[in-house]
Amino acid sequence: MQVLKQVPLFAELNEEDLIALQDITLKHTYHKKEYVFMEGEEREAVFFIHSGTIKTFKVDPEGKEQIINFLQAGDMFPHVGFFEETPYPATSEVMSEAVLFMIRIDDFNQFMLNHPEIAMKVMKILGQKISVLTQRIQEMNSQNVQHRVVYALIRLGQESGQLDKEEIYIDMPITNQDVANIVGSSRETINRVLNHLKKLDLIQVSRKGIYIKDINQLKEHVR
Template sequence: MKNIKSFLQKFTVFRGLNEEELQLVATITNTRPYKKRMNVFMEGEVREAVFFILSGVVKAYKIDEEGNEQVISILHEGDMFPHVGFFDESPYPATVEVVDDAELLVIRIDDFEDFMMKHPQISIKVMKMLGQKILDLQERIQGFISKDVQHRFTHTLLKLAEEQGVDQENGVYLNISITNQDFANMVGTSRESISRALTKMKKQGLLKADRQGILIYDIEKLAKL
């Protein structure tokens, strides 16, 4: 229980809670391990729980009318999903698949609703933090869709580096097994366009990439693109 409480403090939605309130939330929280390529849930399924990533990486995606996968987001430690959260009765809005082995905190929506009825002061704090999270996502989406493919791909790399990058002597390393097709789905372009962009960046000495991850040699230089 103590470890769960300390983990809950990492998540934006609970940052406004004090120690006693976090302890109360921990009583309705469980942990679950997931292996790579497992689905956490499928788009359209009845929404039963909200998930918080303790470790690992997952991707959220939708399938369009032509059967193509459209990656909505890559999520990692400290993220929650789905972003519609606790206060909505709609089905899961996308499919979530584990990219790297993950451990998740799980709060069932029924348990959380009962909990909020008993502790309205916590409900107010949580709703405020969720509202801020939604505003942040809207700003990111607006800025993202206004750029061309090169800008969008560079932005995606920089965001992943900021959120998941590990500093090394020769640059920032992304230890994440995202394929070119995953990047293409995230950026809204073709796999070939991503391959060309990566090749160009490699020739410019900005990064190196393989199946295990990406090493960005110079974040500032990449950002100037």
């Protein structure tokens, strides 16, 4: 029961409410490369991440992947479809072994009706996601791929990075192809951009994540 309190959305629930929540919650472990759900499937549940990393993405008519989000511990997904019957809007894939809490959408809707404070928090989360998506649209309008890459790294660092003064470590196994799928470019172009940023000593890249040495210097690079 206390594990559910580690999800920010439920952190302030009392013991009685946590028991009610536990009664409608299932816990499941997903392995790397496993799909939680596919775009277009009937929407059955909402998920909360206890541990691990999830990637959500859509596939365009040409078969190209467009990454929407990287999600980590404490995050909820998907972010649409409450109080209405809609299919899953995107595909979710496990990037590193993940433990998820799953609540059937009808049960979660009823829980929100019984706990308006949770509904208000969900609305706040949805508002934040809309702001992020608006920002991404503005970033994608840049014709300069290097600018789009830098904007994406800064956003990932601010959303999911571990901050130490001006240094940020993005602790995710993000590949160059993932970065390409975020900014709408080719892997070859991203290879050149990231190598350029590494030569400028602005970032370091490993299989485990991306290290931004000074986020202010990185921001200055695209001004």
